[in-house]
Amino acid sequence: MHEKTASLSIKNWADDDRPREKLLSKGRLALSDAELIAILIGSGSKKESAVELSKRILALVDNSLNDLGRLSVKQLTQFKGIGEAKAITIAAALEIGRRRRDEESKRITKIVSSLDAFELLQPLIGELEHEEFWILYLNNSNKVVYKGQLSKGGITGTLVDVRLVMKQALELGAVALILAHNHPSNSLKPSKADKELTVKLKRASGILDIKVLDHLIITHKAYFSFADEGVL
Structure with a gap:
């Protein structure tokens, strides 16, 4: 079965489980770390949603975004369900966050x-x-x-x-x-x-x-x- 049909696309989630819609309706502060990462990776697998996948990844780094941001693309792909494209997206997003904090510290x-x-x-x-x-x-x-x-x-x-x-x-x-x-x-x-x-x-x-x-x-x-x- 192709990945597109096997994965749990955000479009197929129940309304209450859609982090994109939640961000639009309630604001970004209402989302958990896992929900924000789920938006980045877009889809999970046949067995777990993107939010569940994100929760599993965070649990393996003690729920620390800082620890997650220190992982290389190669290390990120070691998580089951994370391919190179998703790993690159996660790494890029967390690097933007690090640079933003660096920019703010200079003030x-x-x-x-x-x-x-x-x-x-x-x-x-x-x-x-x-x-x-x-x-x-x-x-x-x-x-x-x-x-x-x-x-x-x-x-x-x-x-x-x-x-x-x-x-x-x-x-x-x-x-x-x-x-x-x-x-x-x-x-x-x-x-x-x-x-x-x-x-x-x-x-x-x-x-x-x-x-x-x-x-x-x-x-x-x-x-x-x-x-x-x-x-x-």
Whole structure:
């Protein structure tokens, strides 16, 4: 039997099960993640609808759109019912979402909370498969005057050039710093090296009357703030 006759086309669904019609009548916020993905893939199979297929896929990535967005086209096609065309559509849609978030993060210029710093840095390092250490340099109004990568590939005191950090801070006229690095393992627990490096940079900046306001550990969907947790 050809795929067109075997698949459960959206046109054949009951009215209450049609995500396209639901979006038009109730708005996009009324749709679940599975329903939105079902619109992308268009049809399921003879045994399951597109919504059921989408629910199954999401369940296998712990219902995380971030985790789904990190999968390659080849990995997506490993899901039963997802061919290359559907995989490409899913990958493209989630990449658009990631770029939209990246674009919105660039509008953040003033840091008033750890969440602001997370929203600014997560699109840059939250989904990387290796560690990177970044610093936000702030002026006396807590506005970001510069953000930059300090090291890549693992965080230890030997990889972070404290002199370079201080030199850049003085050249930029920065009065405060926010430290940040990602954990590809998704663990939010600071390591001994994380703590030692924080103390090292805090001591060095203190001599120059520059404050270390926070150190964030960032994963693809969450963060740990040294300041918020009272361990700075």
